[in-house]
Amino acid sequence: MTEERANELVNxxxxxxxxxxxxxxxxxxxxxxxxxxxxxxxTVRRSLYGKDxxxxxxxxxxxxxxxxxxxxxxxxxNKNCERYRLTPEQIFECCKEGYxxxxxxxxxxxxxDAWFTDxxxxxxxxxxxxxxxxxxxxxxxxxxxxxxxxxxYDSGANRYLLRHETADPEHYRKLHPIxxxxxxxxxxxxxxxxxxxxxxxxxxxxxPYQTTENLISDLRFLQELxxxxxxxxxxxxxxxxxxxxxxxxxxxVTLRLISILRLMFPYALIPATTALGTIHPRGREMxxxxxxxxxxxxxxxxxxxxxxxxxxxxxxxxxEAAQCIQCLKGRVSSVGYNIVTDIGNVKKH
Ligand code: SAM
Ligand code: FES
Numbered sequence: 001m002t003e004e005r006a007n008e009l010v011n012x013x014x015x016x017x018x019x020x021x022x023x024x025x026x027x028x029x030x031x032x033x034x035x036x037x038x039x040x041x042x043t044v045r046r047s048l049y050g051k052d053x054x055x056x057x058x059x060x061x062x063x064x065x066x067x068x069x070x071x072x073x074x075x076x077x078n079k080n081c082e083r084y085r086l087t088p089e090q091i092f093e094c095c096k097e098g099y100x101x102x103x104x105x106x107x108x109x110x111x112x113d114a115w116f117t118d119x120x121x122x123x124x125x126x127x128x129x130x131x132x133x134x135x136x137x138x139x140x141x142x143x144x145x146x147x148x149x150x151x152x153y154d155s156g157a158n159r160y161l162l163r164h165e166t167a168d169p170e171h172y173r174k175l176h177p178i179x180x181x182x183x184x185x186x187x188x189x190x191x192x193x194x195x196x197x198x199x200x201x202x203x204x205x206x207x208p209y210q211t212t213e214n215l216i217s218d219l220r221f222l223q224e225l226x227x228x229x230x231x232x233x234x235x236x237x238x239x240x241x242x243x244x245x246x247x248x249x250x251x252x253v254t255l256r257l258i259s260i261l262r263l264m265f266p267y268a269l270i271p272a273t274t275a276l277g278t279i280h281p282r283g284r285e286m287x288x289x290x291x292x293x294x295x296x297x298x299x300x301x302x303x304x305x306x307x308x309x310x311x312x313x314x315x316x317x318x319x320e321a322a323q324c325i326q327c328l329k330g331r332v333s334s335v336g337y338n339i340v341t342d343i344g345n346v347k348k349h
Contacts (some may be wrong), residue, residue: 001026006033013263014040018223024216027260034256041259041291044266049293051337054269054344055325056105056138057098057299060308061086065111067142068177071207073238073309074111080240084307085115086300088124094321095128098299099135101325102341106132107161107296109140116141118148122155129156136343138200143184146191153195160192161200163231166207166214167221174209189225198346200229200269205257206249207235215257219264228346229294230261230268233275236311251280255290262291267348269294278315284328285335294344295332297324 009026010033013019019027027033062085063074074081086094095106106128110116121141128137138159139152149160164185166172172182192199203218204210222230234249254276261270271294272287280286284295298305298316305317316324325339332339 001030001032003032006030007036009033010036010040010263013260014044017264017266021216024219024260025212028212028215028253028256031252034252034259037256037259037263038290041262042289044262045291045293048266048347052293052340052342052344053288053332053337054105054294054342055103055328055339056107056271056294056296056344057094057101057103057321058107058109058296059086059091059094059098060110060298060300060304061091061108062110062113062116063308064113064115066114067112067180069180070175070177070242071204071235071238073240073311075241078240081309082307084304085110085113086304088120088127090301091124092127092131094299094301095132095135097321099132101322102339103299104134104341104343105136105138105159106299107138107140109161112142118151122151125152125155125157134343136198136345143180143188146195149188149192149197150195153197157197159198159200159229161229161231162188162192163200163202163204164189164218164221164225165203166210167203167217168214171209171211171214175207186221189227193225198228199225200231201225201227202229202231202233204235204249205232205254206247208243208246210235219260222261222265226265228267228269228348229271230265231271231273232257232261233273234279236275236278236313238309238311248279251276251283255286258287258290258292267346269344269346271296274298274315275311278311278313282331285331288332288337289335295328295339297321297328
């Protein structure tokens with residue numbers, strides 16, 4: 001692609017928030033438009049969110065999971081994974097500590113662990129809601145029935161993160177065992193929206209068997225869903241999975257996609273993910289410069305962090321929460337942005 005063509009495509013995306021499939025294909029396959037893409041994405045991000053970076057306190061509540069996703073290190077089939085689950089009291093303590101450190105969003109994430117019944121979760125969510133009325137409670141606990149999502153919402157949860165992983169049903173089939181389907185995952189996302197949650201979706205970049213066409217389907221699915229949050233990160237290998245022999249996803253394609261997403265969805269909350277920071281030492285900083293506006297420091301108790309081992313060499317497993325936030329504040333300000341104490345709602349309209 002020539003320089004001129006690259007500029008033409010970026011400007012078109014900037015003005016229309018969209019391109020044709022053929023144009024996306026051209027852009028995704030070339031590095032030529034990258035510098036201008038980052039610049040335009042940053043302009044759009046600053047026009048809506050200024051220099052603000054929102055923080056979300058991530059609490060990894062359990063690494064037990066009934067699922068067996070082929071890419072994931074905490075899959076049921078990994079017999080070498082040492083399992084843990086936090087008690088509701090421990091989770092509540094993490095929120096308390098997070099609040100004092102300036103967090104106004106707590107993200108409860110975990111494998112699909114049947115120990116956490118709807119009853120246990122609703123009682124925990126209610127307690128967090130009553131104690132921290134000025135905070136958002138985000139859940140990321142996988143696929144559930146609509147009634148369960150509704151019960152959590154009624155107890156005080158208000159955001160849900162569920163990546164669609166890949167929008168193409170055939171590609172989905174290659175990443176998951178037969179009992180999981182793209183159709184059900186998408187059903188969950190639309191149920192969550194209907195209930196009233198602020199919804200986050202997203203996908204892995206460079207997951208095994210992924211094609212550029214698959215990535216374009218992902219962009220189209222997000223246009224249909226119109227999520228508030230979009231989380232993407234590179235696929236990272238884990239040796240105790242059936243995908244042990246596959247390569248990590250590309251860092252530059254992930255950055256390129258962050259910028260494309262910012263231009264397609266100017267209002268979106270887009271994290272510079274831990275996976276991005278894992279495959280490149282300045283990955284999160286570069287993600288922010290490419291259009292991301294959220295970081296998700298870990299609030300889990302230090303002793304359990306290493307066990308939430310979804311991919312290898314995951315960063316930030318050795319620090320206390322307070323150290324983590326200090327480190328991130330430095331990283332964020334080193335590229336000209338500021339971490340803010342704010343609930344960090346989407347600025348949609
Ligand atoms: N169980 C919940 C769910 O299914 O949404 C939340 C936990 S799951 C580990 C969170 C996300 O981790 C997944 O949506 C997936 O995109 C990401 N993930 C899992 N394995 C990964 C890997 N090997 N590399 C990069 N990301 C991975
Ligand atoms: Fe359940 Fe990864 S297979 S969290």
